Amino acid sequence: MSFPLSLTINGVARNITLDDPRVTLLDLLRERLELTGTKKGCDRGQCGACTVLLDGRRINACLALAASCDGATVLTIEGVTDGDALHPVQAAFIAHDGLQCGFCTPGQIMSALGLIDEGQAGDDPERVREGMSGNLCRCGAYAGITEAVLDAQRRLAGQDGRDAS
């Protein structure tokens, strides 16, 4: 049995035929489309390493069945740069040491993009920490991650004239 799927991934329309209904969005990205920036940590929705934006909302790709995402728009870490220029959230993670080993970083950055777009956290570190609690960092770079998210949010608000608070 095969399952035809249409997805827009990082701005590119893709028509995919699945041969197995068990494929998750995470495995589709990593194993079939070679988009390995999205990481498989726990594969059970506990670590956040697989965070992507699905129709603009951050989700755990490991707990989404690919077949159920038919018609959706997906943004992964490979799609956030503007050519060779880092996205302000990526630049802020480097500037604030928001990583050590880097394994969780793609998920952290995708989650930060979702958090900033949701607009609920404002300039409050406590709300940023709570809003990022679905992304574990075993190196313990949380202090830098919080600073990076706050800094990137301020820069993005300045860019588009929007008040992020």
Add this chain to the structure above:
Amino acid sequence: MKVFDYVRPASVAEAIAAAAAPGAVYLAGGTNLLDLMKGETLRPDRLVDVTRLPGLDRIEWLGDGGVRIGALVRNAALAHDAAFATAYPAVAEALLSGASAQLRNAATVGGNLLQRTRCAYFHDPASACNKRQPGAGCDARGGENRLHAVLGWSEACIATHPSDFCVPLAALDAVVEIEGPAGRREVALEALHRLPGDTPERGTALAPGELIVALRLPGEAAGFAAHARYLKVRERTSYAFAVVSAAAALRLEGGRIRAARLALGGVAARPWRARAAEESLVGVEAGEAAFRRAAEAALAEARPSGDNAFKIELARRLVRRALALAVAGTPARIPALPASPFPSVAGARHDA
């Protein structure tokens, strides 16, 4: 994960017909179901994907001031709906205290009601579990059970229901709308989840093939909006299930309690409405003495099912705290750490 048949019906009628096949289950957000399938706790033969069913993703306001929430509304969308959070602030706070932002974006209202227990012995296919395999026995009874039930449990099963959302819903008389092979019906949310008795495998009042299509909150329940809180004790600050939780909602008049609603989470196989405690509060002065009596009444029938006697006293204290915070008033904005009984400022006294 066992292989399954995947179908995506276009209407509720088609979904119900597709779910009549043996071994069929409904798939919505999938955050709980796929996790359980990956662990082989559940091995369905067919997934009926209901995510495209039309008309189930709306929040509609009703003539009585109440609200009807489609079963496919995402947890985050409901919690951040400004009108909903104003009318039912304890429900919004409970939603935001659960899971992570990623999971709340995917998880649906209907799915949250039907999430399965977090009992490790239910999840582990190598353990004996009467809920997973009727008659197999219960390894939790003699196992790691400090987080298990203290109310309504049986020798067959001591699991708890993990939902935060359901706790204020039970307190506020929510109603569940169901479609099924025999047509449409409604059940009170309080009656949706079953206590285990001798049949813990039947966790809910749903018949095979029945589908939750909506949830309603009555307009009368919005009358508690000024004094409503949800509090939750967790083993870490965020992104954890409740050890014990409490939803408290009051209507006050000149320092006296005119009406009270109270429900507990993490203590039983269903969100636990504490009616005797509610009755003890009506007409009395809002204060520590009344809260103490209510807490005693709420836990009067509690008994440990293992290494969890501490949960009974913890629940009493949380009831008192939730009532005190409800009297103090619903905060203008949901706190940075939703439902936390602890302050977010390092070094501050939690009981100050």
